[in-house]
Amino acid sequence: MPGLAQRPPAKPVPGSAALIARAELSGRVCYALFDPVAGRMLEDGEGSAPLAPASTLKIATALYALDRLGPSHRFRTRVLRAGDMLVLAGAGDPVLSSDDLAGLAEELVKTGQTSPKRFAVWGGALPRIAEIAPPQADHLAYNPALSGMILNFNRVHLGWRRGGDGYQLSLEARAARNSPRAYTITAYPAAQQDLFGYRFEEGREVWTVSRSAMGRAGSRWLPVRQPELYAGDVFQTLCRARGLVLPAPEVIDKLPVAEELVSHDSPPLSKIAEDMLYYSTNLTAEAIGLHASGAPDLAASAAAMQEWGAAQGLTEGFRLVDHSGLSADSRVTASAMVRLLAGPGLEAGLPDLLKQDPLADALGDDVAGSAAVFAKTGTLNFVSNLAGYAVAPSGRRLVFATLCEDGSRHAATQGQDLPAGVITWTQRAKRLQHDLIEGWIARFG
Numbered sequence: 001m002p003g004l005a006q007r008p009p010a011k012p013v014p015g016s017a018a019l020i021a022r023a024e025l026s027g028r029v030c031y032a033l034f035d036p037v038a039g040r041m042l043e044d045g046e047g048s049a050p051l052a053p054a055s056t057l058k059i060a061t062a063l064y065a066l067d068r069l070g071p072s073h074r075f076r077t078r079v080l081r082a083g084d085m086l087v088l089a090g091a092g093d094p095v096l097s098s099d100d101l102a103g104l105a106e107e108l109v110k111t112g113q114t115s116p117k118r119f120a121v122w123g124g125a126l127p128r129i130a131e132i133a134p135p136q137a138d139h140l141a142y143n144p145a146l147s148g149m150i151l152n153f154n155r156v157h158l159g160w161r162r163g164g165d166g167y168q169l170s171l172e173a174r175a176a177r178n179s180p181r182a183y184t185i186t187a188y189p190a191a192q193q194d195l196f197g198y199r200f201e202e203g204r205e206v207w208t209v210s211r212s213a214m215g216r217a218g219s220r221w222l223p224v225r226q227p228e229l230y231a232g233d234v235f236q237t238l239c240r241a242r243g244l245v246l247p248a249p250e251v252i253d254k255l256p257v258a259e260e261l262v263s264h265d266s267p268p269l270s271k272i273a274e275d276m277l278y279y280s281t282n283l284t285a286e287a288i289g290l291h292a293s294g295a296p297d298l299a300a301s302a303a304a305m306q307e308w309g310a311a312q313g314l315t316e317g318f319r320l321v322d323h324s325g326l327s328a329d330s331r332v333t334a335s336a337m338v339r340l341l342a343g344p345g346l347e348a349g350l351p352d353l354l355k356q357d358p359l360a361d362a363l364g365d366d367v368a369g370s371a372a373v374f375a376k377t378g379t380l381n382f383v384s385n386l387a388g389y390a391v392a393p394s395g396r397r398l399v400f401a402t403l404c405e406d407g408s409r410h411a412a413t414q415g416q417d418l419p420a421g422v423i424t425w426t427q428r429a430k431r432l433q434h435d436l437i438e439g440w441i442a443r444f445g
Helices: 016-023 054-069 098-110 227-240 269-279 282-293 298-311 334-347 360-367 407-412 422-444
Strands: 028-035 040-045 076-082 085-089 118-122 155-162 167-172 185-190 196-201 204-210 217-223 249-252 259-265 372-380 383-391 397-405
Touching (some): 040 334, 054 269, 054 282, 054 298, 054 334, 155 204, 334 383, 334 397, 360 422
Parallel strands (some): 085 118
Antiparallel strands (some): 028 040, 028 397, 076 085, 155 217, 372 383
């Protein structure tokens, strides 16, 4: 009608290629967008290119473990008595804490046990792995040893404070309520170029810390390389505080015929998997993957998980060597990832296990968008991935995966802690992932 104001034309929505060009992110950006109701691919930008999955691989691990073990599966840590020997028998519980061991010690004392002549720790429920990813730096807490005896994610808390004549250092098996001293691990300042040094001698893990980097005070988590001794040491301290004296712990390879005295059950696997996806815990991923496969080593376990994926119809797009994505040798494609999410993922109720708005930690208030996003991030040096579900205001659900990788810079900085340029690159990649999702919702939602 004449005289009525005309609504301004809607601004055109940039396509995915335009958004990627505008981001000016070095390296490759591969993506796939899938409609789970229609069962068809909506967009595919180099979706068949194999790139490092980083922690998005934990999606596959969670689905694999839930399928093979069942969501109600629990891991039982036991205290046994075999003659004059007391045995702390691990079950590969990936979330066992010092608080849980304190509860076991309390229950054990109530049984009226006398002090045994021997105290042993058994970790044979899982294969012994010295490091999850050997190329990573030795001091990184997310790269510890793994066995069937796991405590506090196999990490120890180091704290230091400068005093009058030097530094005071403490090493604690820290948990929410109980943080006993770790006697099988020690640390001291040293004049050295490397930030940390490590060796195992005379039954102890020994860390050295560069004195020039310590400042007045500080703290950090360190990985544990002798998990059975660590757990035995902590349990010994907790029992002694309750009046039961145990000998120094020894490690045994074979579990003897014994009477069960007390036990502790983990939360159900569904809760463990949800927390693993939320906090991206590498140790938990490797532990539940190894449990699910029953394989003797990590490579064979990853191969078993890949075979499971093939049985789900995912015959291409996965080349796996671990369960956490910490290794730089695993490969996935964006198109394979969205098919995993749209098939086994929806069947298992995966959206309920994923973190909502996972980019909020990096982008803050700028992450506000029109879609509800439930997804898993994956980050290594110059690798930034995001895979999950975006729900439009209309209720339509889209399944997506974006894999961003600067291959040459990633290869050059493996094992380094925050190399130059990585923070800015990662921030830019996450902004691009957010913009891609917003563009997909605007065009398909």
